[in-house]
Amino acid sequence: MTIAIVGGSGPQGSGIGVRLAAAGERVVLGSRDAARAVAEAERLSEAHGLRGSLTGAANRDAVEAADTVILAVPYTGHTELVESLAVPLSGKLVISCVNPLAFDKHGPVGAEIPDRSAAEEAARLLPESVVAGAFHHLSAVTLHRLEHDLSHEDVLVCGDDQAGKERVMRLAEQVTGGRAIDVGALRLARHLEPFTAVLISVNKRYKTNASVSLTGIGKGEK
Amino acid sequence: MTIAIVGGSGPQGSGIGVRLAAAGERVVLGSRDAARAVAEAERLSEAHGLRGSLTGAANRDAVEAADTVILAVPYTGHTELVESLAVPLSGKLVISCVNPLAFDKHGPVGAEIPDRSAAEEAARLLPESVVAGAFHHLSAVTLHRLEHDLSHEDVLVCGDDQAGKERVMRLAEQVTGGRAIDVGALRLARHLEPFTAVLISVNKRYKTNASVSLTGIGKGEK
Numbered sequence: 001m002t003i004a005i006v007g008g009s010g011p012q013g014s015g016i017g018v019r020l021a022a023a024g025e026r027v028v029l030g031s032r033d034a035a036r037a038v039a040e041a042e043r044l045s046e047a048h049g050l051r052g053s054l055t056g057a058a059n060r061d062a063v064e065a066a067d068t069v070i071l072a073v074p075y076t077g078h079t080e081l082v083e084s085l086a087v088p089l090s091g092k093l094v095i096s097c098v099n100p101l102a103f104d105k106h107g108p109v110g111a112e113i114p115d116r117s118a119a120e121e122a123a124r125l126l127p128e129s130v131v132a133g134a135f136h137h138l139s140a141v142t143l144h145r146l147e148h149d150l151s152h153e154d155v156l157v158c159g160d161d162q163a164g165k166e167r168v169m170r171l172a173e174q175v176t177g178g179r180a181i182d183v184g185a186l187r188l189a190r191h192l193e194p195f196t197a198v199l200i201s202v203n204k205r206y207k208t209n210a211s212v213s214l215t216g217i218g219k220g221e222k
Numbered sequence: 223m224t225i226a227i228v229g230g231s232g233p234q235g236s237g238i239g240v241r242l243a244a245a246g247e248r249v250v251l252g253s254r255d256a257a258r259a260v261a262e263a264e265r266l267s268e269a270h271g272l273r274g275s276l277t278g279a280a281n282r283d284a285v286e287a288a289d290t291v292i293l294a295v296p297y298t299g300h301t302e303l304v305e306s307l308a309v310p311l312s313g314k315l316v317i318s319c320v321n322p323l324a325f326d327k328h329g330p331v332g333a334e335i336p337d338r339s340a341a342e343e344a345a346r347l348l349p350e351s352v353v354a355g356a357f358h359h360l361s362a363v364t365l366h367r368l369e370h371d372l373s374h375e376d377v378l379v380c381g382d383d384q385a386g387k388e389r390v391m392r393l394a395e396q397v398t399g400g401r402a403i404d405v406g407a408l409r410l411a412r413h414l415e416p417f418t419a420v421l422i423s424v425n426k427r428y429k430t431n432a433s434v435s436l437t438g439i440g441k442g443e444k
Contacts, residue, residue: 106407139438153437156420184423185328191420194413198378199436201406208438214424215375216361216432 003171004066006030006059006073006085009040012097013072015143016135016175018044021054022146023174028055030062037062048146063088068095068167070135075100075111075118082125090128093164095171096189097135098122099196107201110194119158119189132159132168133189135175136196139209143175151178153211158188181214225393226288228252228281228295228307231262234319235294237365238357238397240266243276244368245396250277252284259284270368285310290317290389292357297322297333297340304347312350315386317393318411319357320344321418329423332416341380341411354381354390355411357397358418361431365397373400375433380410403436 003020007013008029021027021044031037037056045054056062063069063085069092073081078098082089098118100111115121119133134157142148155172157180159165169180183192195212202210225242229235230251243249243266253259259278267276278284285291285307291314295303300320304311320340322333337343341355356379364370377394379402381387387404394402405414417434424432 106409109407109409110413142438181424182427183420184427185331187328187331188420188423191332191413191416195417198405198410198413201410202403202436202439205404205406206439210436210438213435213437214421214432215435216364216430217424217428 001068002026002028002066003068003070004028004030004062005070006063006081008056008062008072009036010072011140013070014040014044015140016070016072016138017054018048018050018146019143019175020171021050021052022048024051025174026053028057028062028065030057030059032059034058034061060085060088066092068093068171070095070097071122072097075113078118079121079125082122086126089126092129093167094122094126094129094131095135095168096122096131096133099136099193101194101197107204108197110197117187117189117193119186123186130161130164131186132157132161132165133186133192134168134172136192137199137212138175139211141209150176152213153178154213155180156183156192156212157181158183158186158192160186179218181217223290224248224250224288225290225292226250226252226284227292228285228303230278230284230294231258232294233362235292236262236266237362238292238294238360239276240270240272240368241365241397242393243272243274244270246273247396248275250279250284250287252279252281254281256280256283282307282310288314290315290393293318293320293344295320297335300340301343301347304344308348311348314351315389316344316348316351316353317357317390318344318353318355321358321415323416323419329426330419332419339409339412339415341408345408352383352386353408354379354383354387355408355414356390356394358414359421359434360397361433363431372398374435375400376435377402378405378414378434379403380405380408380414382408401440403439
């Protein structure tokens, strides 16, 4: 299995990519600028002993090489980008970790968008793909610190295709070494995505990189 | 200090009330039906050894007796109820734990409302009150099990008045015995409230009473 990360030269995308490659996966970082993706993949591969492989390519080439694609782009330009990749994304599992946010003098807040969530927008634009949402709440900073244990952070996964969602959960467990939680329908992405605004606000107040854990579930239950 | 709970004969309101009374606070459960609030307060007082006091009254009488008021009502009827209590709520600290939710065959989802969150609606309707949001994610089931340790659950508090928010945080620490986290501006209630739909969906899937903890903050930091 090859995993492409669209927006893979950004901090979130490259952070998820390096964690997956460290866990043994074959990952292609995609970027609008192929040279930038190649350079980032080389830098990360040299900096870390990765069990899997991490390479770089143009977004379209990355998607064509993959069976599973993670969308890790800013919401700005999301619509056009996803539309432009609809054909190569056809038949594939697409995981959105896009967080539509706005910032003003009162801090971060979820942006209101026509489809209510980036994941729902992707699902509308990609009728031939299986779309799920995940990885919204992982901090790019701690993703890149491979020595930082993420196993206490939960990856909340939403989607309408159960088999696809279970593949996402297996991947999420590789990223954090911890739990993935199936929260339910894809439309719940409209609540997962803007919760990132809460975390960013907390980060500023507490000078940290906060993430989410749910209490009351399974192993380690309290 | 007396704390009134509007909607205090409902499961969430009475659960917060009994926890506060167990921690030593003076609490008045309010209800549209005063007799129902009185009966619920008597039942809970007899069932538990409460360090503080728990009594019942009509919503308006409860509010008039209090300096701090917790709104724990369903969103249906919220607008009219808050409007009707604007005068007795004037000058007081008002804590909204209202979750505007909708349910259909796909499960729970956040309801879209004109002010975007119940807390923001309350702030608009109560210009003479200090409004904060908190307690959205505590499970009524576990609140009522006083022997159930809630100290690992975080109460996320939002508000635009720092002094008021700090009072809410002290109360929240009494409810759970754990942490309260200042997440920032009141408008972030629009992300806290519908996150409850995610928790309800998780509860159904995992047959539990899930709540929220943030990772990366202060004591017990990971």
